[in-house]
Amino acid sequence: MFLQRFSFAFLFRFRSRFRHGQPDMKLPRTILGIETSCDETGAAVVADGRRVLSSVVSSQVALHSPYGGVVPELASRKHIEHILPVVRQALAEAGLKTGDIDAVAATQGPGLVGALLVGFSFAKAFAYAANVPMVGVNHLNGHLASLFLTDDPPAIPFVALLASGGHTAIYHVTGPVTSTLMGQTRDDAAGEAYDKVAKMMGLGYPGGAVIDNLAAQGDPAKYAFTRPYLDKAAFDFSFSGIKTAARRFIQEAGDALAPESPHIAAGFQEAVADVLCYKLVHAAKVKKCGHMALVGGVAANRRIGEKLRHAAKQEGLVVHIPPPAWCGDNAAMIGAAGFFQLAAGAEPVDLSADVYSRVA
Structure with a gap:
């Protein structure tokens, strides 16, 4: 209910802003979202x-x-092939037309x-x-x-x-x-570490x-991975060391890797989960927030979700994790973010706008 009232308040501001000087712009209630970042x-x-x-x-x-x-080049080519059929399907499933x-x-x-560039250029052409x-x-x-697409979004602030x-x-x-960035990884992202260890x-x-x-079949205590907390009072991460530790255990297993794989996977995952959960709970305490959330592709991880819910219960906190459909890359979250940007008074982009590979 809070978010709905918040949304409509912003919508009123948006409508008032464009009532004078730009009469061709409509109240942005129905948003087409497009996502092609990877x-x-x-x-x-x-x-x-x-x-x-x-x-x-x-x-x-x-x-x-x-x-x-x-492979970036292959990804770009496939986006070119798929963008128009995917947009057409999204409009058809919504029962809507371009207008x-x-x-x-x-x-x-x-x-x-x-x-x-594929998605952003297509979006500019569609909007024009x-x-x-x-x-x-x-x-x-x-x-x-993506958290605001759920039935029970977190109370703000979180x-x-x-x-x-x-x-x-x-x-x-x-x-x-x-939002304000509190901390980030200094090297590998958590999901990147998973991909590299799996490889x-x-x-x-x-x-x-x-x-x-695989980890669900193993003993997380059999292989002792250190927990790369860095500074426990701060919020930065580092997962390059844990990736190196995994390589060492894999090499030591040698020909016996197959039966040892579940235990290595379990030890690796438990260490990553411990660090992620500790840092998020610590952030909630520091900011005095009763609600915390996990988003992104790693949010679909079963073990990390379990540990975070357990930690939240112990600390009297409420944890929010979107359903799997909204954890990975999707356009619904982009449409939601775009709605709130426009409702808050963001200026629409023009045809000269360009994409960016990194956030400064």
């Missing part, structure tokens, strides 16, 4: 920043698996430049042809906005851990479009789900 071609239609009318994702996992990671869309939101960065505003969305803000293949960071979130063990790509499933 290897998922996504399109979605989101109403009022909260209600998903459709969400379509075309995955490239099968294409990149033989290479053990995403029913009030605004467009597309991922502007960070991500693979070639991949981003439909004569509707368009906003560029920071992919990381999109993940935070702290959020964003963990994925490319990012690991903790934010203090003070509104749908406002070392010959488990394939992506590594998150396969290590999670």
Whole structure:
């Protein structure tokens, strides 16, 4: 209820702002979201920043698996092939036509430049042809906005851990479009460490789900991984060392790797989960927030979710984790973030706007 009241208050401000001087701009209630930051071609239609009318994702996992990671050029080419069919499907599933869309939101960065250009350029063309505003969305803000697509979003303010293949960071979130970075990884992201360890063990790509499933069969205490907390009072992360430790255990296992793999996977995952959970709970205490959240692809990890819920219960905190559909890259979160940006008074982008690979 709080978020709904918050949303409509912003909508009133948005309507008042554009009532004079730009009469062609409509109240942005129905947003077409587009996401192509990496290897998922996504399109979605989101109403009022909260209600998903459709969400379509075309995955490239099968294409990149033989290479053990995403090949940027191949990803860009597949986005070109898939973007139009995916958008058409999203509109059809929502029961809408181009003229029913009030605004467009597309991922502007960070991500693979070639991949981003496909979706962002398509979004600009769509918005121009439909004569509707368009906003560029920071992919990381999109993940935070995924929480507002759930039936029970966290009470504002809250702290959020964003963990994925490319990012690991903790934010203090003070509104749908406002947050402060508290700490981030100094080297590998958590999801990147999962992928690299899985590749070392010959488990394939992506590594998150396969290590999670394999670890459930192992003993996390058999292989003693150190916990890379760095400074326990701070919020930065480092996962390069734990990746090196995994390589050492794998090499020592030698020909006996197959039977030892579940135990190595379990030890690795337990160490990562301990660090992520400790830092997020610590952030909630420091900021005196009763609510905390886990978003991004790693949020779909079973063990990390279990440990975080257990820690939250012990500390009297409420934890929020989006359903799996909103954890990975998707366009619904981009549509939601775009809605809140426009509602807060963000200026639409023009045709000269460009994408960016990193956040400064």
